[in-house]
Amino acid sequence: EIPNKDSNYSLDTSSSYCKDVLNNTKISNVNWNEEKWGIELNNVSTTKTKCYLYFKQIYKEGILNGAIPDLGNGRLIPITISDNEKPSDVNYEGSTPGGKVTKADITTSWYSYEQKKWANAVILKDGERDHYKPGDEIQESVIESYFVWIPRYKYKLKESESTYNGYTTVEGTINVENVSKFYEKYPNQASSNAFEIIFETKDKGVQRGTSKGEYLTHPAFVAFDSDGMWVSKFETGYNQNSKNDDVTPDINTWNTTGAERNENNSAKVIIKPNVYSWRGIQVANAFYTSYNYQRELESHMMKNTEWGAVAYLTQSKYGLCDKDNKNCSEVRINNSESYITGMSATFDPSCGFTGTKESCNWYETTALNIDGDQIQSYYNKGSTVASTTENYYGVFDMVGGAWEYIMGVIQAADTNTSAPASGKSKINNSGFTGPYSCPTCDNQTDKENTTGEPWPSKKYYDLYDYRTTNVEYQRGILGDATKEIGPFYSVSYKKGETGTERYVSSYNVDLAAFVYSDYPWFGRGGSRHDGADVGVFAFNSLNGSATTDRSFRLVLMP
Numbered sequence: 001e002i003p004n005k006d007s008n009y010s011l012d013t014s015s016s017y018c019k020d021v022l023n024n025t026k027i028s029n030v031n032w033n034e035e036k037w038g039i040e041l042n043n044v045s046t047t048k049t050k051c052y053l054y055f056k057q058i059y060k061e062g063i064l065n066g067a068i069p070d071l072g073n074g075r076l077i078p079i080t081i082s083d084n085e086k087p088s089d090v091n092y093e094g095s096t097p098g099g100k101v102t103k104a105d106i107t108t109s110w111y112s113y114e115q116k117k118w119a120n121a122v123i124l125k126d127g128e129r130d131h132y133k134p135g136d137e138i139q140e141s142v143i144e145s146y147f148v149w150i151p152r153y154k155y156k157l158k159e160s161e162s163t164y165n166g167y168t169t170v171e172g173t174i175n176v177e178n179v180s181k182f183y184e185k186y187p188n189q190a191s192s193n194a195f196e197i198i199f200e201t202k203d204k205g206v207q208r209g210t211s212k213g214e215y216l217t218h219p220a221f222v223a224f225d226s227d228g229m230w231v232s233k234f235e236t237g238y239n240q241n242s243k244n245d246d247v248t249p250d251i252n253t254w255n256t257t258g259a260e261r262n263e264n265n266s267a268k269v270i271i272k273p274n275v276y277s278w279r280g281i282q283v284a285n286a287f288y289t290s291y292n293y294q295r296e297l298e299s300h301m302m303k304n305t306e307w308g309a310v311a312y313l314t315q316s317k318y319g320l321c322d323k324d325n326k327n328c329s330e331v332r333i334n335n336s337e338s339y340i341t342g343m344s345a346t347f348d349p350s351c352g353f354t355g356t357k358e359s360c361n362w363y364e365t366t367a368l369n370i371d372g373d374q375i376q377s378y379y380n381k382g383s384t385v386a387s388t389t390e391n392y393y394g395v396f397d398m399v400g401g402a403w404e405y406i407m408g409v410i411q412a413a414d415t416n417t418s419a420p421a422s423g424k425s426k427i428n429n430s431g432f433t434g435p436y437s438c439p440t441c442d443n444q445t446d447k448e449n450t451t452g453e454p455w456p457s458k459k460y461y462d463l464y465d466y467r468t469t470n471v472e473y474q475r476g477i478l479g480d481a482t483k484e485i486g487p488f489y490s491v492s493y494k495k496g497e498t499g500t501e502r503y504v505s506s507y508n509v510d511l512a513a514f515v516y517s518d519y520p521w522f523g524r525g526g527s528r529h530d531g532a533d534v535g536v537f538a539f540n541s542l543n544g545s546a547t548t549d550r551s552f553r554l555v556l557m558p
Helices: 179-185 283-291 304-316 381-386
Strands: 010-013 017-018 025-026 032-033 040-041 050-051 054-059 077-081 102-103 121-125 143-151 153-156 197-199 215-217 229-234 403-412 423-425 463-465 488-492 501-504 521-524 539-542 553-556
Touching: 143 304, 153 304, 229 304, 283 403, 304 403, 304 521, 403 539
Parallel strands: 403 463
Antiparallel strands: 010 054, 017 025, 017 050, 032 040, 077 102, 077 121, 121 143, 143 229, 153 197, 153 215, 229 553, 403 521, 488 501, 521 539
């Protein structure tokens, strides 16, 4: 008998199949419909078909409505993470250690989105996958990468698309001393404005709401027709060991500058806590490094809409808002001046960007696995305030660390086609082929990059209209965490002086500078020294070039 849909059984797709009995051949066009809980055969011409269905016991949380973690035929190892034990092979002696990884038993509740415990999994170095049984510790020395499952969902629109199209201007510059003074005049929309989310599978179809109160299936999942995605738990790191299968950071030889590499090299990907973030890389190299990392799991560099999917889940009762979806907190900044992944500031910054290390905006240089005066290592349980769930099960480095290049770009200036811009100019571009958005900028004359890397399929990037200013927010895509977080303001935190003006949104006063001709590529999250301007809703306009304060993040779409 086929198990009941509501039971803890799932079809084992790797073992199940149908065959043409008369010709004794397997049939390839077989689909298991999760919604109808039955098998579907399309365009079968044989007169006799036999199907062999194998089911495996697996934990399925009810609120996910079937959008359960896909472990990619065993390539991803499900894990649980301790909040009171550190990994046995990591030298960290803090007062509140945590972060020990154990292989999960997938027949039990190894995750719970209702309790803000998002599903986590790891990719191990070659040859290690079959060495662990449920309950065994998986040491850091064999973990290559961490990932977090973002289930497919639809969300309720807060305003109509036509309303968002009106966000084209900002007010005159507001001069205030700090963020709290800004909030005295303008409300923080994020503190009590959660997203209403309903999880679903692709079998439910696509909800295409455009008006307030309607539901929209988040576009991040629609582009790949997926039931969810695995996102990098940390910013991508660079493996500085000479042997790529050695995934243990060497505290004596690894350093910040050693992770600044402008190269296409998926063998160097390492996504772990307490490693140096991979920076100094052009977008094209970051994309193809990500694309070639795990092809069988549809790996790629994170898109702007995919960042938005994580941000909206964070801004919900499954992330940093209470169970009534009202009071919401913020992800704390990673203020590591050394760009070490998974770290957290001891205190929230209280002023916006000042460019100065001061009491309202601390940032600090430390070494791997070491707490500082104003910063906590990932293995210090206190670091979880920098997680999207305020525990070890969320995504880290979404705030601070390095600016993260995202696959989101404007159309080029001098073309009537939908060609994306390679970058600003010949000396400031992504490394992709194509026209420049400001070819005469930087004292250049070349109009396009003719020797760069080819553009991937359109599903791998978000394309935005060309403009010459960075405040025309109506160009945003519903779901990408840009125009939906308005209204927007211009603010300076040097009252009475001519300070650095920054465009910010009403969601946590996060930086809000849209892509335009001079800076055609999106960056997300903020940098380690940008104070209260950074956040999961922060976005900036960048040129696509290799710069030492910009990193990237991977996504898997099995």
